[in-house]
Amino acid sequence: MRIEPSFPQRQKGIAVITAILVAALVASLAFALSARERQWLNLVSNRNDLAAAGSSARSAIDLARLTLRDDMRNNQSDHLLEAWTVPVPPINVEEGKVGGRLIELQGRFNLYNLQSGGKVSEEGLVALQRLLTTRNLSTGWAEKLAEAMASQVALWQKTQKADATAARLTSKILLVANLSELAELAGLDPEKMAALEPLVTSLPDATSVNANFAPPEVLMAVTPGLSIREAERLVSRRVATPFKSGQDFVNALPESIRHTTKPANYTVESQYFIAESEAWFGRAHLQLQALLYRQRGKVPDILWIRRV
Structure with a gap:
């Protein structure tokens, strides 16, 4: 139960x-x-x-x-x-x-040098074209980059004239801060432009090339008439004996181009x-x-x- x-x-x-x-x-x-x-x-x-x-x-x-x-x-x-x-x-x-x-x-090619006074610089344009050939890149990119840089600098200068406060605050600061931004403004692929990263820079002023740091490709690009082999010889020489001035670098160039090369285009400082x-x-x-x-x-x- x-x-x-x-x-x-x-x-x-x-x-x-x-x-x-x-x-x-x-x-x-x-x-x-x-x-x-x-x-x-x-x-x-x-x-x-x-x-x-x-x-x-x-x-x-x-x-x-x-x-x-x-x-x-x-x-x-x-x-x-x-x-x-x-x-x-x-x-x-x-x-x-x-x-x-x-x-x-300053051992790199300064993209700011592609323009002068907000207009494309022919000298800078030709130099960049020579540099692009060392990386098997289209020389047509040089003109696009030059136009993009010139337009940015012209806009920056216009802003400075219109606003004194803005001019003071933006002194020494460029609107384009890096290569990828400039590539996008020029309508180029930033990833492909990365091949130029060790050779170029974007600075707030026009600058001379430091002959003690520039790789052979940059020396060849900014020195009309200089071959890549001659540039490599100059780079080998400076390993033990750095250049003392822009004139010292010019004196080391082949005699055929020595008298047509401007020492002011080079620096060691x-x-x-x-x-x-x-x-x-x-x-x-x-x-x-x-x-x-x-x-x-x-x-x-x-x-x-x-x-x-």
Whole structure:
């Protein structure tokens, strides 16, 4: 014979089930709160790591600025035998590490030289055409890039004349900041233009080419009548004996073109550099690039700075 449980026994069973459910709910809430707390702590830790990485990377750029200032105080020329040209490998700092390097820019072909007074420069145009042939790129690109650069500079100059405040704020800052932006303005493929990255730059002023840093392709491009083989010979020569001036470089050219080459087109003292810094702190990894403008007796100015 089956005996039905009494009413008090049923209540006890319901109470036990309720207690189990309440305990499970409390445990779930505790786990959720703990997970959220861990997430918050990780977020705070990541932000602290990123802040520390950013501070260290910026400090490395400031150290590079002081290095360039002292270098200009100590000598009158820049060349590949100077200590600042050696990259600094990652070194330990506090709870992280930081490294970086300086990149000289006037050894590259300056795309600003494609124009003069907001109009296409024939001399710059021909030089870029010669440079494009070294990378098997269409010489037609030179005209498109020249027109894009000329239009941007003309627009910039018009803005300066119209607004004195804007002129002061935008002094030494070009509207086109990099090669990919200029390529897009010229209607060219930025990825294909990347082949020119080691050979060209976009600076806020017309500049002379640093003969102690320019690769053979650039020397050949900016020196009418110079062959690539002769340019390579000049580059080999400067490894042990850097050029002392633009005239010194011209004196080393083949006699057939020596008297038709302008020493003013070349320099051995650079004003523009890229400072790159890289920092690691915890889970944070940060890379910065800054365009530096150096003047004699002053700490170089930062014209722009960006994350890579």
